[in-house]
Amino acid sequence: MASAGIPWPAGAATGIGSLPGTDIVESQRMVLGELPDLPHLPELPARGPGADMIGRGAALLAELPVELYAARWRLAGRPGHDLRVARDYLERDLDTLTGQAPDFDGTFKIQAVGPWTLAAAIELPSGGPALRDPGAARDLAAALADGVRAHVGEVCARLPRASVLLQLDEASLPAVLGGRVPTASGLGTLPTVEPVVARAALASVIEAAGVPVVVHCCASDAPLGLLAEAGARGAALDLRFVGGSEGAAGLDALGAVIDAGLGLFAGAVDTRVPSAGRPPSAAAAASLVRRVWRDVGFPPGRLASQVVVTPACGLAGATAGWARAALAACRDAGRRLAEDAE
Numbered sequence: 001m002a003s004a005g006i007p008w009p010a011g012a013a014t015g016i017g018s019l020p021g022t023d024i025v026e027s028q029r030m031v032l033g034e035l036p037d038l039p040h041l042p043e044l045p046a047r048g049p050g051a052d053m054i055g056r057g058a059a060l061l062a063e064l065p066v067e068l069y070a071a072r073w074r075l076a077g078r079p080g081h082d083l084r085v086a087r088d089y090l091e092r093d094l095d096t097l098t099g100q101a102p103d104f105d106g107t108f109k110i111q112a113v114g115p116w117t118l119a120a121a122i123e124l125p126s127g128g129p130a131l132r133d134p135g136a137a138r139d140l141a142a143a144l145a146d147g148v149r150a151h152v153g154e155v156c157a158r159l160p161r162a163s164v165l166l167q168l169d170e171a172s173l174p175a176v177l178g179g180r181v182p183t184a185s186g187l188g189t190l191p192t193v194e195p196v197v198a199r200a201a202l203a204s205v206i207e208a209a210g211v212p213v214v215v216h217c218c219a220s221d222a223p224l225g226l227l228a229e230a231g232a233r234g235a236a237l238d239l240r241f242v243g244g245s246e247g248a249a250g251l252d253a254l255g256a257v258i259d260a261g262l263g264l265f266a267g268a269v270d271t272r273v274p275s276a277g278r279p280p281s282a283a284a285a286a287s288l289v290r291r292v293w294r295d296v297g298f299p300p301g302r303l304a305s306q307v308v309v310t311p312a313c314g315l316a317g318a319t320a321g322w323a324r325a326a327l328a329a330c331r332d333a334g335r336r337l338a339e340d341a342e
Contacts, residue, residue, distance in 0.1 A: 006263065007165055007212040007233065008107045010304040011338025013330035014038040014265070016216060016236065017111040017167065018314030019323050022047045024093050028100045034327040037334070038165075038308060040109040041097060041155075045316050050086030053169060054121045057113030059086035060147030064139065066122060074123035075130065098158045105161040112148055114170035114215065115141035115201045116193070120181045121172070128184035131176065131193070141201040145208035152209050164211045167236065167265075173198065174219040177226075195226055202230040214265055218313045224253045234263030238312045240270075242292050255296040258306060266292070267312035268333060269326050279325040282332035285309060289337060304341040309334040 008014075014035055019027045019042045027042040045052040049068055050059065058066040058073050065083055067076040076083075101108075113121075119131040119140050130136040148166070155164050175181050179192035206213045215227045216236035227235050235257060242250055258264060268285040286309075293303045309330045315323040 006305050007163060008263070008308055009037050010341070011334045012038040012107075013309040013327075013334035014109055015040050015042070015327055015330070016267070016310055016314045017041075017169070018043045018045055018053070018316035020044075020046060020316055020318055020320055024096045025100070028093075028096050030324055031327070032101055032104075034324060034331055036106075037331075038107055038109060039101070039104075040167075041093060041111065043111065043314070043316075047089065050082065051089045053113050054118065055082075055086045056090060057118050057144070058122060059083065059090055060112060060151055061140065061143040062146035062150065064143035069123075072123055073121065075125055075136070077125075094154065094158060097155075101159065101162075103161060104159055106163070107165050108155070108159055108162045109165045109167055109214075110151070110155055111167045111169060111216075112144075112151065114168040114173065115144050115205055116176045116198060117170050117172040118144060120176055123184075129181060129190065131181055132183070132190050134197075137193075138201070141204055145205045148205055149208040149210065152211055156211075165233075166209045166211055166213045167216050168202070168205065168213055168232075169216045170202070171216075171218060173202075173217055173226075174221045174223060177223060178221070195223070198223075199226050199230050202227075202232075206231040214263065216265070218267065220250075224257045228257045228260055228262055232262065234265055234308075236265030236267065236310060238267040239288055239292055240267075240312065251296050254292075255298070258296060258298060261306075263306050263308060265308045265310050267310050269309070269311045269329050271311045271313050271315055271318060271326065279322075280329040282329040282336060285329055285333035286336040289333065290340075301341055304334075304338045307337065309337070 031039045049055050054073050065076045065079040066073050067080050068082040119137045120129050122130050176193045181190045212233040214234040215232045218238040220241035266289050268288045269280045311326050
């Protein structure tokens with residue numbers, strides 16, 4: 001059970017979202033079996049456009065239709081075939097969830113792309129990312145907030161005994177803040193978005209969700225302070241980058257958000273399949289989490305309640321066997337960390 005103030009059970013593990021393959025029934029069964037303490041709604045981008053992260057996020061936009069053009073998502077004048085496909089995938093996945101786990105009474109995680117990653121990926125009808133038009137970026141964030149509110153509400157209705165946790169994927173947020181998003185031509189970059197603007201848009205989506213939100217950013221310069229100020233309940237990070245190139249500054253930023261009570265979704269299981277084919281190690285993952293926790297200077301007794309073990313990123317590029325082994329390693333690493341606290 002989750003403890004007071006922490007919306008997930010101690011020693012929990014979960015996935016980031018994407019898995020290999022196209023069978024949503026088998027994928028949901030695997031998640032429920034391997035990650036019983038904090039399962040999530042799988043994303044299967046191998047099914048094609050509309051099942052990818054951006055297509056699924058576009059499907060959530062309220063009254064802001066999109067379409068595919070030259071293999072990229074762009075804003076459209078009216079709903080069409082591409083949007084129907086994306087929404088059909090999501091509806092099918094929710095139907096599968098309802099059939100597989102109607103009585104689930106723990107914490108269940110769903111994912112949605114964040115407003116800035118979406119603005120950097122979806123194009124304007126005239127070309128170029130929506131990010132280049134501040135008005136379009138604001139409209140997109142507002143439409144996403146409304147869509148996320150409705151999506152969370154539907155999941156809560158389908159799993160009436162569960163507590164829902166939302167993960168917002170913001171892989172592009174550091175590039176948005178740093179002025180590193182390329183223009184349509186690729187010859188330049190779009191202007192920097194000011195932190196106060198970025199924080200306000202992210203906060204609007206987090207507030208609209210109405211449930212605890214964790215923000216996933218696997219970049220080495222994830223803006224942890226901004227995520228906390230926007231109202232995130234936790235941050236999902238690739239532990240390879242924590243305290244690495246940023247050294248003490250990175251550890252200080254992580255320490256500050258942990259001290260403020262935020263959770264750490266610790267990407268401790270490498271998603272890159274080695275050529276030797278060795279399965280991921282729960283012992284190695286637990287050791288990495290302990291080391292990072294020790295480096296930020298917090299007592300071991302707090303670790304199991306504030307940390308959730310995850311793969312370093314999504315598993316869409318892995319084999320089915322490797323993906324299952326990675327989720328199992330996360331689960332077993334989380335249980336090792338919980339045993340440390342006993």
